[in-house]
Amino acid sequence: MKWGLVKRYAMTLVAATTLSAQSYGEEKKPKVSTEKVTDSIYMITGRGGNVGLFFGEDTTILIDDKFAPLAKPIIASVAEITDSPVEYLLNTHFHGDHTGGNEHFGKTGAIIVAHDNVRKTLSTGGEIKAFNSTFEATADVGLPSITFNDRMVFHVNNETVSLQHYPSAHTDGDGVIYFEKENVIHAGDIFFNGVYPFVDIGNGGSVQGVISAVEKMLEKADGKTKIIPGHGPLSNRADLEAYLDMLKTTLKRVADMKAQGLSRQEVLAKAPTADYDKTWNKGGIKANVWVSTLYSTLDE
Numbered sequence: 056m057k058w059g060l061v062k063r064y065a066m067t068l069v070a071a072t073t074l075s076a077q078s079y080g081e082e083k084k085p086k087v088s089t090e091k092v093t094d095s096i097y098m099i100t101g102r103g104g105n106v107g108l109f110f111g112e113d114t115t116i117l118i119d120d121k122f123a124p125l126a127k128p129i130i131a132s133v134a135e136i137t138d139s140p141v142e143y144l145l146n147t148h149f150h151g152d153h154t155g156g157n158e159h160f161g162k163t164g165a166i167i168v169a170h171d172n173v174r175k176t177l178s179t180g181g182e183i184k185a186f187n188s189t190f191e192a193t194a195d196v197g198l199p200s201i202t203f204n205d206r207m208v209f210h211v212n213n214e215t216v217s218l219q220h221y222p223s224a225h226t227d228g229d230g231v232i233y234f235e236k237e238n239v240i241h242a243g244d245i246f247f248n249g250v251y252p253f254v255d256i257g258n259g260g261s262v263q264g265v266i267s268a269v270e271k272m273l274e275k276a277d278g279k280t281k282i283i284p285g286h287g288p289l290s291n292r293a294d295l296e297a298y299l300d301m302l303k304t305t306l307k308r309v310a311d312m313k314a315q316g317l318s319r320q321e322v323l324a325k326a327p328t329a330d331y332d333k334t335w336n337k338g339g340i341k342a343n344v345w346v347s348t349l350y351s352t353l354d355e
């Protein structure tokens with residue numbers, strides 16, 4: 056392996072690079088930090104979804120790209136780790152906190168790869184009803200030029216990198232990335248580590264689909280697997296199991312109440328997630344929004 060490509064620098068685990076940039080529109084000082092996952096995989100954190108970086112003798116692959124103003128800090132961060140620029144950019148799903156840099160990376164010549172529905176949604180623009188927000192179509196240069204339906208495999212860097220689609224999970228176009236030898240999974244937003252998740256029911260997602268995808272991921276994970284979640288800190292199998300427990304238990308409680316004929320407001324009043332809130336109610340999706348999501352997903 057041409058490890059000469061790898062710039063060795065004194066860094067162990069967390070926050071090696073904090074990059075400031077001059078001015079990118081509204082955001083004055085976009086910052087990212089890097090965290091080593093394995094010798095050839097890093098996680099890049101900061102505003103927006105967690106980014107994965109995989110590099111080696113054949114190619115450099117980036118997974119997701121946060122918001123547009125973070126593209127330059129991400130590129131600078133990658134350059135500190137490897138001399139080879141990003142050749143492939145994989146999108147785990149269409150949301151703007153994971154694809155915001157697509158046009159920028161497309162212009163640098165990166166080949167963008169995602170599930171069929173990611174291209175479909177990005178090419179038209181649309182809305183996220185849960186947040187009462189709309190988004191514009193992505194310019195052609197930022198659209199995935201290679202798309203897949205069920206599964207796709209990269210045989211590069213002496214590794215097998217599988218992209219696996221799970222239907223109707225966080226959205227209608229999720230791809231989870233498995234690094235088989237490195238024993239690393241990039242879960243995208245199917246996994247919010249440590250907080251109640253956002254499930255985009257308006258764009259084809261469902262809590263049931265998230266549960267089924269998490270079960271599939273657990274089949275592939277062992278005690279040493281490192282899991283990059285869409286949001287939250289680097290995690291492992293135990294974290295994903297705890298997440299699955301929360302998802303299944305809270306869904307069952309709301310399903311039982313709904314089966315008894317309780318309205319959304321009546322279910323909310325019973326606070327069916329109360330014992331989980333201490334652990335999980337720390338993110339952007341608050342307990343009441345999570346309960347309402349559970350109620351809605353049972354209609355679909």
Ligand SMILES: [Zn+2]
Pocket residue numbers: 148150153225244
């Ligand atoms: Zn998302």
